[in-house]
Amino acid sequence: MVKTEYIVADGVEWVNGARVPATRRVRLTEAEALYDRALGRIAAVPDLEALEAMTKDELKAEAKRRGIDLDHDALKADILAALKAAV
Structure with a gap:
């Protein structure tokens, strides 16, 4: 499973059932990120x-x-x- 790093939007405290860390970054698979990405709660870190x-x-x-x-x-x-x- 390939995981991608995402930046969490301000005000979002939970992503994929886990508390957002202080760094505001999470690593998720495409399936794990689908819901929060669709809501605009996370965005992939551009290379x-x-x-x-x-x-x-x-x-x-x-x-x-x-x-x-x-x-x-x-x-x-x-x-x-x-x-x-x-x-």
């Missing part, structure tokens, strides 16, 4: 190549979803570096 292909606005949204605090005028390279450091 580094996917991050590099994102636009600045997409990177900002990803950083916000992960709870990474950024300056309003952050450059794309700075946002990408912050996201890579969090992976």
Whole structure:
């Protein structure tokens, strides 16, 4: 069984019948993740190549979803570096 790492949305305390850890990350199989993913409660952690292909606005949204605090005028390279450091 291949497990994928997911980031849990803010305010969600339980995923797949287990308490969400402080890291807000869980590793689940596709079957285990299906329900919570369909409800938007979890999202797969994008790999580094996917991050590099994102636009600045997409990177900002990803950083916000992960709870990474950024300056309003952050450059794309700075946002990408912050996201890579969090992976």
